Amino acid sequence: MKAALLQFCASDDPAENLVTVAAMIAEAAGKGAEMVFTPEVTNCVSASRTHQSEVLRTEAEDATLAGLRAAAAEHRLWLQAGSLALKSDPPETRFTNRGFLIGPDGAIHARYDKMHMFDVQVSENETYRESAGYAPGDRAVLAETPFGTLGLTICYDLRFAYLYRALAQAGAEILTVPSAFSTATGPAHWEPLLRARAIETGAFVIAAAQVGTHRARRGKGRQTYGHSMVVSPWGEVLLDAGTDEGVFQVEIDRAAVEDARRKVPALTHDRAFSGP
Numbered sequence: 117m118k119a120a121l122l123q124f125c126a127s128d129d130p131a132e133n134l135v136t137v138a139a140m141i142a143e144a145a146g147k148g149a150e151m152v153f154t155p156e157v158t159n160c161v162s163a164s165r166t167h168q169s170e171v172l173r174t175e176a177e178d179a180t181l182a183g184l185r186a187a188a189a190e191h192r193l194w195l196q197a198g199s200l201a202l203k204s205d206p207p208e209t210r211f212t213n214r215g216f217l218i219g220p221d222g223a224i225h226a227r228y229d230k231m232h233m234f235d236v237q238v239s240e241n242e243t244y245r246e247s248a249g250y251a252p253g254d255r256a257v258l259a260e261t262p263f264g265t266l267g268l269t270i271c272y273d274l275r276f277a278y279l280y281r282a283l284a285q286a287g288a289e290i291l292t293v294p295s296a297f298s299t300a301t302g303p304a305h306w307e308p309l310l311r312a313r314a315i316e317t318g319a320f321v322i323a324a325a326q327v328g329t330h331r332a333r334r335g336k337g338r339q340t341y342g343h344s345m346v347v348s349p350w351g352e353v354l355l356d357a358g359t360d361e362g363v364f365q366v367e368i369d370r371a372a373v374e375d376a377r378r379k380v381p382a383l384t385h386d387r388a389f390s391g392p
């Protein structure tokens with residue numbers, strides 16, 4: 117499968133971001149991509165809840181989702197919208213951080229709501245309270261494609277290894293981790309966590325990421341780490357996109373999953389244990 121990861125720097129303006137991402141999807145299609153992966157919060161990177169309340173929409177009314185479905189259908193490719201920030205259906209007043217798998221028919225084949233909320237203080241002046249703005253999901257999601265079974269996760273989920281193990285044991289061959297990783301944690305944590313998840317599960321890890329200093333009309337701008345990555349089931353880094361924006365292509369051969377799991381069948385060696 118020819119995979120294309122889109123790495124870019126979304127602003128807090130969904131209309132502008134849709135123009136950017138639609139052009140990148142067309143570029144990927146022109147290069148022969150069969151499946152395209154976009155980062156977390158493809159539609160809007162914003163630290164202002166007031167601003168988000170104004171520009172975000174429910175899934176049914178979201179123009180980015182409609183635009184991505186149209187692009188997938190136009191170019192006849194599979195598209196993973198890493199996530200979109202959406203308004204939730206009432207009575208939930210917080211937003212939802214939701215990933216989508218869209219088929220070449222333009223239909224939505226799967227949805228995943230991010231489960232783990234980034235509530236951390238990474239430094240004296242850098243605090244995140246994702247759970248104040250977003251309602252977490254509570255369901256792990258597998259999705260079938262002609263190129264293999266996907267296990268859908270998002271960003272901070274990456275730190276919860278048992279989620280990836282559960283997805284792989286349930287059949288995932290490709291684990292996706294669309295992200296907007298912080299520049300405080302990225303340098304030390306991003307690559308080793310992605311490689312560990314691939315090695316532990318014998319699955320491909322595909323992580324399209326936001327990058328750069330995000331322009332914001334309202335509230336503080338944010339910085340993200342970039343380094344969109346693809347890791348093989350053996351743990352090798354097949355792609356590290358660095359900090360440039362662009363379309364990055366990688367060939368994914370699902371036979372590598374079987375090969376890695378035949379050599380090291382750790383996924384079948386779990387032991388029940390008592391304590392601690």
Ligand SMILES: O=C(O)CNC(=O)[C@H](CS)NC(=O)CCC(=O)C(=O)O
Nearest residue numbers: 157234244246271272296297298301
């Ligand atoms: O806030 C939004 O609109 C969308 N959500 C995000 O960007 C989230 C929460 S701030 N980012 C992460 O999970 C980064 C995790 C991370 O950097 C780590 O685990 O170290």
